């Protein structure tokens with residue numbers, strides 16, 4: 001099988017489920033041009049008006065934001081309050097926990113976000129034995145370990161909104177648009193209903209990592225490098241997806257099945273955002289995308305009660321041999337980058 005990469009950003013083509021490409025360029029790069037044609041100011045004015053009209057006097061809250069405490073959570077909350085007139089006391093944060101070890105940076109950032117704006121927060125802890133059972137099942141059967149919790153991360157803020165009769169839930173980036181699965185940068189998520197609308201803030205403000213980090217930094221967001229508990233490997237940055245250590249295995253297992261993980265996702269985004277060259281991105285991908293963070297692997301195995309040998313055997317079973325080959329140290333690597 002020929003391994004193709006996007007002419008513009010260097011991302012591997014044709015392996016991300018449901019992704020599209022045209023003329024050797026990934027849809028995410030095509031969407032970059034679409035993004036420049038959107039009238040963002042008009043969308044921002046619309047949202048301010050929408051929020052005014054959707055205040056709900058019969059509930060204590062007007063909006064729900066599902067948060068991890070990461071940079072995107074900070075950026076969403078900050079913009080809703082500072083740019084769209086949402087009162088902090090009318091904004092309810094919902095944090096869905098997993099059973100992995102939280103990082104110091106993650107704990108600090110969530111606490112800092114809540115204190116900065118003085119908001120109510122629900123920690124939604126899911127039944128721990130069910131978490132372990134479901135994670136093991138999707139790991140062993142599909143090498144898609146966090147399938148269950150990812151669905152819960154989305155579902156629980158909506159359930160809370162319905163229970164409290166809160167009409168709007170905010171999410172961050174419009175992932176299908178940003179990652180080149182869809183050409184549409186719509187405002188509402190498809191699960192919006194009469195009861196609850198789900199809005200992507202990334203469809204109101206042009207989403208970028210650089211912008212989210214800037215917004216988050218303004219309210220005191222810290223990165224992994226500000227703490228000493230986790231020197232993360234196999235990553236292109238120290239500020240995205242930093243809350244939960246074992247969670248990283250969700251990303252790394254994508255490398256095994258599809259030949260890319262977070263380093264590719266991030267580095268190619270940096271190219272689209274104009275802060276990295278394609279050559280730099282390709283270098284990062286070659287050097288780091290295959291690396292499995294040892295702390296994350298250990299935390300993952302400990303949490304779901306499996307040995308590292310069992311982990312490795314399952315990875316070998318699912319490894320995409322069209323894309324990957326083992327190097328002399330026993331690591332799976334992309335065939336075209338070894």
Ligand SMILES: [Zn+2]
Nearest residue numbers: 006009026029
């Ligand atoms: Zn591209």
